[in-house]
Amino acid sequence: xxxxYTDNNATTKVADEVIxxxxxxLGQFYGNPSSMHTFGDQVGKKVTQARMQAAQLINADPxxxxxxxxxxxxxxxxxxxxxxxxxEKKQIITSTVEHPAVLNLFKYLRxxxxxxxxxxxxxxxxxxxxxxxxxTLSDKTAVVSLMWANNExxxxxPIPEIAKKVTEKKILFHTxxxxxxxxxxxDVKAANVDMLALSGHKIHAPKGIxxxxxxxxxxxxxxxxxGHQEKGRRGGTENTVSIIGLGRACALAARHLPVMDARVRxxxxxxxxxxxxxxxxxxxxGDLENRLPNTLSIGFDAVEGExxxxxxxxxxxxxxxxxxxxxxxLDPSHVLLAMQVPFKSAHGTIRFSxxxxxxxxxxDHIVKTMVPAIETLRAMSPFWKDGKMV
Amino acid sequence: MWNYTDKVKEHFLHPRNVGELEDANAIGETGxxxxxxxxxxxxxxxxxxxxxxxxxxTFGCASAVASSSALTEIIKxxxxxxxxxxxNDDIADYLGGLPKEKMHCSVMGKAALKKAIADYRGVQxxxxxxxxxxxxxxxxxxxxxxxxxxxxxxxTEDVTDYLKAGGGCGKCLDRIEEVIxxxxxxx
Numbered sequence: 001x002x003x004x005y006t007d008n009n010a011t012t013k014v015a016d017e018v019i020x021x022x023x024x025x026l027g028q029f030y031g032n033p034s035s036m037h038t039f040g041d042q043v044g045k046k047v048t049q050a051r052m053q054a055a056q057l058i059n060a061d062p063x064x065x066x067x068x069x070x071x072x073x074x075x076x077x078x079x080x081x082x083x084x085x086x087x088e089k090k091q092i093i094t095s096t097v098e099h100p101a102v103l104n105l106f107k108y109l110r111x112x113x114x115x116x117x118x119x120x121x122x123x124x125x126x127x128x129x130x131x132x133x134x135x136t137l138s139d140k141t142a143v144v145s146l147m148w149a150n151n152e153x154x155x156x157x158p159i160p161e162i163a164k165k166v167t168e169k170k171i172l173f174h175t176x177x178x179x180x181x182x183x184x185x186x187d188v189k190a191a192n193v194d195m196l197a198l199s200g201h202k203i204h205a206p207k208g209i210x211x212x213x214x215x216x217x218x219x220x221x222x223x224x225x226x227g228h229q230e231k232g233r234r235g236g237t238e239n240t241v242s243i244i245g246l247g248r249a250c251a252l253a254a255r256h257l258p259v260m261d262a263r264v265r266x267x268x269x270x271x272x273x274x275x276x277x278x279x280x281x282x283x284x285x286g287d288l289e290n291r292l293p294n295t296l297s298i299g300f301d302a303v304e305g306e307x308x309x310x311x312x313x314x315x316x317x318x319x320x321x322x323x324x325x326x327x328x329x330l331d332p333s334h335v336l337l338a339m340q341v342p343f344k345s346a347h348g349t350i351r352f353s354x355x356x357x358x359x360x361x362x363x364d365h366i367v368k369t370m371v372p373a374i375e376t377l378r379a380m381s382p383f384w385k386d387g388k389m390v
Numbered sequence: 391m392w393n394y395t396d397k398v399k400e401h402f403l404h405p406r407n408v409g410e411l412e413d414a415n416a417i418g419e420t421g422x423x424x425x426x427x428x429x430x431x432x433x434x435x436x437x438x439x440x441x442x443x444x445x446x447x448t449f450g451c452a453s454a455v456a457s458s459s460a461l462t463e464i465i466k467x468x469x470x471x472x473x474x475x476x477x478n479d480d481i482a483d484y485l486g487g488l489p490k491e492k493m494h495c496s497v498m499g500k501a502a503l504k505k506a507i508a509d510y511r512g513v514q515x516x517x518x519x520x521x522x523x524x525x526x527x528x529x530x531x532x533x534x535x536x537x538x539x540x541x542x543x544x545x546t547e548d549v550t551d552y553l554k555a556g557g558g559c560g561k562c563l564d565r566i567e568e569v570i571x572x573x574x575x576x577x
Binding site for chain 2 (some may be wrong): 145255302303304305306310314316332343344378379382383
């Protein structure tokens with residue numbers, strides 16, 4: 001049975017073009033890009049090209065691109081660099097809905113390193129309480145780290161506006177743009193961010209490769225200390241194959257932005273409208289307007305997410321859930337709780353995240369599977385009777 | 391994905407005895423929407439205290455549904471005295487085992503059964519006897535003591551796996567550790 005993959009905020013298919021670009025460098029061209037000889041240097045030239053492609057996706061200069069091993073490393077490197085640059089400042093600010101790469105790092109810094117970590121809340125739509133953020137900024141603030149777009153709901157924070165206010169106060173601003181990249185336009189110059197994290201495997205490159213954008217002129221303190229690679233900003237021999245793949249993926253992502261905005265958005269809206277029309281007691285989580293074009297987080301009253309996923313899995317449909325049971329934790333996702341999504345639908349929340357590989361037929365098949373799945377689960381739920389919650 | 395046995399998957403996809411039982415004369419309810427799983431167990435008990443029919447309504451994950459289904463299959467035909475001896479391990483064993491983190495699903499089955507039996511016999515069970523330890527999942531010290539003894543639990547993680555207690559905000563983890571220690575001290 002063909003797989004219907006709508007879990008692209010978790011990871012994406014590696015594009016055929018990306019694989020094609022990578023294969024020669026996995027075998028034939030294994031040289032070290034730092035070597036003096038032509039054999040190694042030809043790989044070096046390819047890495048330079050990839051750096052340019054990555055820079056173009058976010059309107060950076062190639063020198064501002066540091067290749068890392070993943071989004072998490074990029075986030076950690078950015079925050080630690082900011083702390084090392086400001087050893088006397090002990091306040092750090094983020095939001096309650098961040099990815100664990102930032103959220104747990106901040107909790108660690110609070111619990112083990114004595115930092116005053118502030119977690120700025122969001123409202124029911126997932127909007128950041130920017131008033132509270134601005135009120136909290138002080139001469140003690142070492143760094144503000146905020147996600148550009150949320151992985152679970154797709155809600156977009158107004159990063160250019162926030163970065164302007166934060167950096168005006170000479171406070172370092174980092175953004176985790178792992179989910180935003182390739183889905184909405186990103187312009188680091190216009191947005192005025194100091195640092196920005198990207199991840200390859202969310203934009204059809206392989207896993208194990210990330211990017212950290214570091215603004216020109218910023219004093220950067222490396223996280224991995226070693227050789228001269230990445231201009232001394234990240235030691236370790238370059239992951240040349242993946243860097244080359246990532247470069248190609250960035251070029252493709254830039255080209256696909258209009259497709260994301262038009263066709264993928266339309267598919268997502270179609271799926272959303274169909275599910276809302278055919279299934280009573282369903283609610284979309286997050287701001288409908290300010291949202292990534294590919295993401296749909298939808299909660300179903302009186303049923304539990306893991307059970308829905310198991311029924312989708314029978315049809316080879318891949319999605320994920322905001323429920324506790326799938327993650328091993330017992331509470332629903334911290335993002336949904338922070339948005340005060342009621343428990344009645346938080347436990348039954350499913351996230352569909354699309355890519356340009358998805359089709360209308362696939363959306364129809366998801367709807368055709370979801371309708372009876374929810375009916376079956378509600379038929380055995382003690383909280384559902386005669387078409388409504390009890 | 392959870393490492394569910396084929397039997398768990400089969401009981402989830404084809405649950406036995408789903409729905410309200412029209413002529414039930416004993417009902418046991420446990421869990422809540424907030425907790426993420428809930429079970430309502432219906433029994434029909436004859437004049438010899440034998441369970442002639444059983445059914446369930448469950449909100450929860452695949453292992454919660456499968457545990458409920460298994461429970462109804464196990465107890466049908468038993469006397470109430472026999473059913474009262476069923477442990478959560480019996481439910482898990484019937485399904486070929488449950489992932490450790492999902493043991494609370496079998497505990498939920500046992501709790502609903504206990505309540506249904508008390509309901510039939512007209513015994514009043516205090517809703518939550520003992521001192522509340524976990525506010526998130528409303529678990530008392532007496533429930534923790536029972537689970538620790540019955541399943542020989544060692545750590546706070548074990549208690550969370552079996553009762554969910556401590557799995558929310560985590561504020562009660564120290565208290566849970568004290569309760570475990572007190573049980574162990576008494577042997």
